[in-house]
Amino acid sequence: MKKNLYILLLLFLFLFLSSCAKKQNLSAIDISDEELYNKAYNFYEQKKWDKSVDLFQKYIFTYPATKRTELAQYYLADSYYNKKSYTEAIVEFEYFIKNYKNYNLKKDALYKLSISYYKISPPYQFDQSLTFSAIGVMREFLMEYYDDERKNEIDSLLNLLLSRIEEKKLHTGDFYYKGKKYKSAVIYYQLVDDNNLKNDLKDRYYFSYGRALFKNKDYQKSLEILQKVSENSKYYKESKKIIDKISKSL
Numbered sequence: 001m002k003k004n005l006y007i008l009l010l011l012f013l014f015l016f017l018s019s020c021a022k023k024q025n026l027s028a029i030d031i032s033d034e035e036l037y038n039k040a041y042n043f044y045e046q047k048k049w050d051k052s053v054d055l056f057q058k059y060i061f062t063y064p065a066t067k068r069t070e071l072a073q074y075y076l077a078d079s080y081y082n083k084k085s086y087t088e089a090i091v092e093f094e095y096f097i098k099n100y101k102n103y104n105l106k107k108d109a110l111y112k113l114s115i116s117y118y119k120i121s122p123p124y125q126f127d128q129s130l131t132f133s134a135i136g137v138m139r140e141f142l143m144e145y146y147d148d149e150r151k152n153e154i155d156s157l158l159n160l161l162l163s164r165i166e167e168k169k170l171h172t173g174d175f176y177y178k179g180k181k182y183k184s185a186v187i188y189y190q191l192v193d194d195n196n197l198k199n200d201l202k203d204r205y206y207f208s209y210g211r212a213l214f215k216n217k218d219y220q221k222s223l224e225i226l227q228k229v230s231e232n233s234k235y236y237k238e239s240k241k242i243i244d245k246i247s248k249s250l
Contacts, residue, residue, distance in 0.1 A: 033059075033063050040052055040056045044075050047082070084119075089116045093116065107141075110140060110145070111148070117137055123164075135158060135161050135162065142155060162196040163196055163201065176188060177215075186213060190209075203235050222246060
């Protein structure tokens, strides 16, 4: 986990330093503040994202403290976002949120930062550091802008990511179960918060957890968990077999 975080930080640093080096070469530019900004914004309006990125970068490094710098920073981040360069968008949106206070733009920046993190968060099989970052940003958005019209969208994505975290624990439990390390499997199944699991994973979780408890000879707890498996689930038949075995032995 620490290794992946380190790699991500190095990537962010590389992007930032590369951007700095590029912009330093462009700092001596014979164009006015307003003209450069308008030119960059025209490309943004035309959805020519590569060109708007280039010119907003030039603007920020040539005119770092004007009344338009805040807007340039936001539109730079948004240009990356629109061209689906989500890692770069994260760097620029986070810089914007940290350094500028425009309420409406900050709200949009935090929304798009949430989406950007969601887009690059990996499947459950991989390190979930980025998923935790996405969850943190989404919760911040929901807390600060609870009345925003995009609240339901972010809440839905947040629930998917929360389920992904629980799914990773579930699969880790499965891994130990397959290796017949039932105590370790039970430990990981116990860590799963079934309230955050997607509905289509819950029956599988109850069956897997109950089965591992049975193998671990914790029959009373196994019975309690297996009885949660719904009758229309594909795991119900196998669950019922284990329940019958437990009922005969108790």
